[in-house]
Amino acid sequence: MWEYMRYYGCKTKLLDYIEEVATKLPVKEGAIFFDIFSGTTAVGKHFKRLGFTVYSNDFLEFAYSLAVTNIQTNTIPKFEKLGIKDDVIDFLNNLPTKSGFFTKTYSPYRNSKRQYLSIENAKKVDTIREKIHEWKSNKKITDTEYYYLISSLINAVSLVANVTGTYAAFLKTWDKRAFKTLKLEHGDIFDNKKKNKAFHSDANLLVGKYDVDILYLDPPYNARQFASNYFLLELIADGWFDRVPEIYGNAGMRPYEHQKSDYSISRKAEEALSDLISKAKAKYIMLSYNDEGIIPLPNIMKILKSRGDVVEYKKDHKRYRAINQDGSKIITKEHLFLLTVKK
Numbered sequence: 001m002w003e004y005m006r007y008y009g010c011k012t013k014l015l016d017y018i019e020e021v022a023t024k025l026p027v028k029e030g031a032i033f034f035d036i037f038s039g040t041t042a043v044g045k046h047f048k049r050l051g052f053t054v055y056s057n058d059f060l061e062f063a064y065s066l067a068v069t070n071i072q073t074n075t076i077p078k079f080e081k082l083g084i085k086d087d088v089i090d091f092l093n094n095l096p097t098k099s100g101f102f103t104k105t106y107s108p109y110r111n112s113k114r115q116y117l118s119i120e121n122a123k124k125v126d127t128i129r130e131k132i133h134e135w136k137s138n139k140k141i142t143d144t145e146y147y148y149l150i151s152s153l154i155n156a157v158s159l160v161a162n163v164t165g166t167y168a169a170f171l172k173t174w175d176k177r178a179f180k181t182l183k184l185e186h187g188d189i190f191d192n193k194k195k196n197k198a199f200h201s202d203a204n205l206l207v208g209k210y211d212v213d214i215l216y217l218d219p220p221y222n223a224r225q226f227a228s229n230y231f232l233l234e235l236i237a238d239g240w241f242d243r244v245p246e247i248y249g250n251a252g253m254r255p256y257e258h259q260k261s262d263y264s265i266s267r268k269a270e271e272a273l274s275d276l277i278s279k280a281k282a283k284y285i286m287l288s289y290n291d292e293g294i295i296p297l298p299n300i301m302k303i304l305k306s307r308g309d310v311v312e313y314k315k316d317h318k319r320y321r322a323i324n325q326d327g328s329k330i331i332t333k334e335h336l337f338l339l340t341v342k343k
Helices: 012-022 042-049 061-072 088-093 101-106 119-137 143-160 203-209 231-238 266-279 297-305
Strands: 032-035 053-057 197-199 212-217 282-290 308-318 331-341
Touching: 012 042, 012 212, 012 282, 012 308, 012 331, 032 042, 042 053, 042 061, 053 061, 061 143, 061 197, 061 231, 088 119, 088 143, 101 119, 119 143, 143 231, 203 266, 266 297, 282 297, 297 308, 297 331
Parallel strands: 032 053, 032 212, 053 197, 212 282
Antiparallel strands: 282 331, 308 331
16 A cells, blocks of 8 residues: 655645535535646545545646546556566566666666665666556556556655655765665555546646536645656656656756746746636635745735635644755644635
């Protein structure tokens, strides 16, 4: 069973808080809950278990992989075309490892200074990811099976990566978790008997295409771009088999200009939110935001009120450790806005 990934802005510890607000709304059983900035799908998975029909979206490939697996998929894939006797996860875990692009680039292989993963764990990433690519190229696995395996690998990497939580930099000394052996596991796939959907799109382009009951918004709220903070997981999801990725800097980051979010750019964030709200087709809109966000809270309230009546909830929340290394501020205030959309 996969553990919750370390992920900046993840709402894992606020799920009960969000549930308390959402479940009081007068919507029918199986109502559509659209998590349009889904990240690791923590919120979507929670509402899937609550019996909602969940739509999940993220423009990053690794997050889309998780959405296909955790939200859209209701049963563990059977991998019938592979023709292997072993469980597919056991098979991949036991493959003889070899070094490749990932090992040479992101581990201390041959005295490299980068140490995102141990050499042996990086070799496992190379070996497992290459095998998944081979199976997909030879049509031995379906799209659902492919994303299931990618999700398992991403989760496994997150548990042994030598980072504080984001991947914009690696730790200069080894964290004890980095010495654990990378191991794929089966996901905790829940069948809620609903036709859940996963999307891979810009939220502002997607939002007006679907009529939903509850639209949940958890957009980026500061200048830290998720495409750079999680570039290593994105690289694993994309693969490196058709062309060797262009990398730069001490971290070995890939160019991510094409994946920058307007919500993390101060001069664009407010306009992006206003555009999203104006296009939304929902009975209710729930927006999570932080008191350190780049859009002023009064401006958020003004944007939301343009579509209906708004109630604001506030909750103290422990700040994410990866951006709080000096301990200067431990508690932040999470704001949850509930908009009842006027027809």
